[in-house]
Amino acid sequence: MSLDVRSPLYDDERISLPDEIAILSKTFNGTVCSAKGDEYAIKNNVVDLMTQEKSYTLAQSTNHWKLTASVYEDIWRVRSLSLLTGELFPIEKEKELLKKWVNPQPGLTYLDVGCSTALYARSLKKNEPECRSIALDFSTAMLEEARIKAEADEADIYLIRSDAREMPFFANTMDGVVMGGTLNELSDELKVLYECRRVLKNDGVFFMMHLIFSDSWYGRVLQSSAEWSGINFWTLKQSNELFERAGFAVEDQFTKGIVCFSKLKPV
Numbered sequence: 001m002s003l004d005v006r007s008p009l010y011d012d013e014r015i016s017l018p019d020e021i022a023i024l025s026k027t028f029n030g031t032v033c034s035a036k037g038d039e040y041a042i043k044n045n046v047v048d049l050m051t052q053e054k055s056y057t058l059a060q061s062t063n064h065w066k067l068t069a070s071v072y073e074d075i076w077r078v079r080s081l082s083l084l085t086g087e088l089f090p091i092e093k094e095k096e097l098l099k100k101w102v103n104p105q106p107g108l109t110y111l112d113v114g115c116s117t118a119l120y121a122r123s124l125k126k127n128e129p130e131c132r133s134i135a136l137d138f139s140t141a142m143l144e145e146a147r148i149k150a151e152a153d154e155a156d157i158y159l160i161r162s163d164a165r166e167m168p169f170f171a172n173t174m175d176g177v178v179m180g181g182t183l184n185e186l187s188d189e190l191k192v193l194y195e196c197r198r199v200l201k202n203d204g205v206f207f208m209m210h211l212i213f214s215d216s217w218y219g220r221v222l223q224s225s226a227e228w229s230g231i232n233f234w235t236l237k238q239s240n241e242l243f244e245r246a247g248f249a250v251e252d253q254f255t256k257g258i259v260c261f262s263k264l265k266p267v
Ligand SMILES: C[S@@+](CC[C@H](N)C(=O)[O-])C[C@H]1O[C@@H](n2cnc3c(N)ncnc32)[C@H](O)[C@@H]1O
Pocket: 060, 063, 064, 077, 113, 114, 115, 116, 117, 118, 119, 120, 136, 137, 138, 139, 142, 162, 163, 164, 165, 179, 180, 181, 182, 185, 186, 187
């Protein structure tokens, strides 16, 4: 299934990404361009649609390091929810919830925003091999690691390097948007949420996992030090106000410790 994206330079211009880019058993190198001639590199199946480098917070910078990308999922992500909730919370349970709330369907398109190693994008594609799954991040190191993991999983996904504050997609084109832990790391969370709302279809679903304020004093101490590196936390009420401001209503939600899962619907 080929994918039409929006030129990062010319809002009305379309760039067609051939299906082969998402076939990860074959290396794809080349370029793509819009009718205006703006050209973008594809290296090892990763489509680079970033037009300029941004300034990054400390937390964001570490995600650009190869070392972080290579250990992120196997050392941290698979255990993170058990550590953060203080109870056994295997990654399989999170993937089951993702499947239940997103319910991926053949022929539909799903976008993993701030994907890191594309845990969610891979999982959706494994659940429904006939869907189209897109993983977006601004870290090349993370996308390269996502590519390795997706090929090993035999999950053919599109890997797009772009800034979530200006996503290279046309309005109302995604059937589902998913975001795992990324909200806390964004520099401009409302802008990214507006972008998610813009690209999501009116009957689409937005799966969100994020961290909320801790109510224990030691949790607050830890969170205050994380805030210094550019990680943000909100209370549940503040989080829901943020979702509402961006045009979403909470359809389902639960928290375990500081971890919050939300199923959001466009209003
Ligand atoms: C906490 S990690 C996400 C983890 C991943 N979603 C998961 O479930 O394992 C946050 C990711 O968001 C990316 N990121 C942060 N701000 C971004 C932005 N404005 N545009 C694109 N990616 C961004 C970082 O590079 C990082 O890989």
